[in-house]
Amino acid sequence: MARIDVIEQADALGALRGVPSGSVGMLLTDPPYSSGGLFRSDRSGATSEKYQTRGFAKKPDFYGDNRDERSFVLWSVLWLSECYRAMEDGASAVVFSDWRQLANVADAVQAAGFVFRGIVPWRKTSSRPQPNSFRNECEYAVWATKGAIDRAPVAGAKYLPGLYSVPAPVREERVHSTQKPLELIKSLMEIAPDGCVVLDPFMGSGTTAVAAIETGRRFIGFEMSPEYCALANERVSRAKSAGGVA
Numbered sequence: 477m478a479r480i481d482v483i484e485q486a487d488a489l490g491a492l493r494g495v496p497s498g499s500v501g502m503l504l505t506d507p508p509y510s511s512g513g514l515f516r517s518d519r520s521g522a523t524s525e526k527y528q529t530r531g532f533a534k535k536p537d538f539y540g541d542n543r544d545e546r547s548f549v550l551w552s553v554l555w556l557s558e559c560y561r562a563m564e565d566g567a568s569a570v571v572f573s574d575w576r577q578l579a580n581v582a583d584a585v586q587a588a589g590f591v592f593r594g595i596v597p598w599r600k601t602s603s604r605p606q607p608n609s610f611r612n613e614c615e616y617a618v619w620a621t622k623g624a625i626d627r628a629p630v631a632g633a634k635y636l637p638g639l640y641s642v643p644a645p646v647r648e649e650r651v652h653s654t655q656k657p658l659e660l661i662k663s664l665m666e667i668a669p670d671g672c673v674v675l676d677p678f679m680g681s682g683t684t685a686v687a688a689i690e691t692g693r694r695f696i697g698f699e700m701s702p703e704y705c706a707l708a709n710e711r712v713s714r715a716k717s718a719g720g721v722a
Contacts, residue, residue: 485705488677492558501672503569510543511576556588590620599641651681661687682708689715
């Protein structure tokens with residue numbers, strides 16, 4: 477049985493089977509993209525080389541980032557199907573992707589049973605300009621739901637933006653090489669019911685868990701890397717000790 481409010485060191489696909497059916501109010505996760513380059517040799521490299529700039533202290537490597545395109549889709553359908561089973565009816569799934577895997581993630585959420593609702597871009601605000609090119613300054617959150625949602629314009633209905641412009645975490649201050657900003661995760665979490673359980677099968681640095689604590693929600697989370705699992709649980713402990721403010 478999955479534990480609540482503790483990040484467990486585990487492979488997501490196996491651990492998700494221990495999450496009770498219908499117990500989760502939101503899926504919010506940033507899985508490994510397996511797209512750190514255009515060629516197979518790029519994807520097979522260490523994440524400490526693909527995603528980290530020279531001159532900065534190296535972060536630990538993380539796992540599962542070397543799948544080819546077809547295996548990435550098949551693997552995504554497997555773990556998303558387990559998430560679908562675990563979620564409440566009407567609950568939202570928000571799954572991050574980059575531009576290379578965006579179509580594949582959108583396909584995978586639908587193959588797993590979700591209703592595809594749209595794409596929410598995250599504009600990082602600090603990307604480098606490229607000659608004769610558009611800036612590569614966005615990552616994307618694929619939004620889907622488990623079945624129908626209530627869109628009646630009643631009192632208490634939530635009206636959320638369709639685009640978030642939030643700076644990426646400063647490299648020197650990151651715990652994880654691909655860490656998302658806490659402000660962004662808390663903002664996306666507003667789609668979830670107050671006090672619900674938020675599921676993140678790929679906790680990384682634990683930002684989803686900290687966001688859940690700071691917004692008065694619970695969390696279930698897994699992280700395969702022992703190094704990141706320890707670091708993430710340290711962040712969780714600090715957030716809990718601070719009374720929900722990390």
